[in-house]
Amino acid sequence: MTKRMQDSYLWRGLTVQARCIHALMIRDLMMRYGRDNIGFLWVILEPMILTVGVMTIWSVLKPPFEHGVPLILLVFTGYMILTMWRHLLNAGVSLFERNAGLLYHRHISLIDTFISRMLLEFAGTTTALVLVGTVLVDTGLIDPPHDLGIIICAWLTMALLSSSLALNFAVLTEYSMAAEKFIAPFQYFMLPLSGTFFMVEWLPTFAQTIIWYNPTVHCYEMFRAGFFGEEVRTHYSIWYPLVCSLGLMCLGIWGMDKVRNNIHFG
Numbered sequence: 001m002t003k004r005m006q007d008s009y010l011w012r013g014l015t016v017q018a019r020c021i022h023a024l025m026i027r028d029l030m031m032r033y034g035r036d037n038i039g040f041l042w043v044i045l046e047p048m049i050l051t052v053g054v055m056t057i058w059s060v061l062k063p064p065f066e067h068g069v070p071l072i073l074l075v076f077t078g079y080m081i082l083t084m085w086r087h088l089l090n091a092g093v094s095l096f097e098r099n100a101g102l103l104y105h106r107h108i109s110l111i112d113t114f115i116s117r118m119l120l121e122f123a124g125t126t127t128a129l130v131l132v133g134t135v136l137v138d139t140g141l142i143d144p145p146h147d148l149g150i151i152i153c154a155w156l157t158m159a160l161l162s163s164s165l166a167l168n169f170a171v172l173t174e175y176s177m178a179a180e181k182f183i184a185p186f187q188y189f190m191l192p193l194s195g196t197f198f199m200v201e202w203l204p205t206f207a208q209t210i211i212w213y214n215p216t217v218h219c220y221e222m223f224r225a226g227f228f229g230e231e232v233r234t235h236y237s238i239w240y241p242l243v244c245s246l247g248l249m250c251l252g253i254w255g256m257d258k259v260r261n262n263i264h265f266g
Helices: 003-032 039-060 072-091 100-104 110-138 146-174 179-194 206-213 215-231 239-262
Strands: none
Touching: 003 110, 039 072, 039 110, 039 146, 072 146, 072 179, 072 215, 110 146, 110 239, 146 179, 146 215, 146 239, 179 215, 215 239
């Protein structure tokens, strides 16, 4: 087989898989939101409502600055990433069980169902981020981003980290129904440690050393560095969350391969 023929087969295979993922995304939209009322727009409105609601409440209850940082910007940079984290993780729960019937189609695999759901949640939260951020900047409630490149890098890094963990959640909940009961407590436990409500610079030195091992903190710090610039000192490494994501993704792919025999078609 010539190299040209190999490239042709590869391109054809990628095209088929892309069409499968696109079809699965549309299916998920129709199943979750239907065709009535605003339908798929809820994918965008859900994270927007949460973020705007929290920003409004905090603005009423708290002073306009927290450790010299504008409160609205602190909440915006915290809750938008938190929303994506929660949406992606929750999407992984029992994901394979819900889509087992689709595996009768020879072009659809477990990884296709996973990728399509992650892309759907990522697209919704990203659109919400852009819309809310644009409105806040246009109305003068927050300053324009200092470095858009760092913001995009942080957002994509958190998406990769969340997706990697979601894949492991999908595997665990396929092995055991009891595993689903521990996911919500895990998210609540992680919330005060994630970096949503604080910045590393505010912590004592010993606490900074400990919190440094939480990869989500690096994503929050990087995201805020893109908005604050040099006005606020941030602490992060892009490599640490990427390495953690790679490790979790490899573990999840290995588990997904092992869990195939546990899936009951129906």
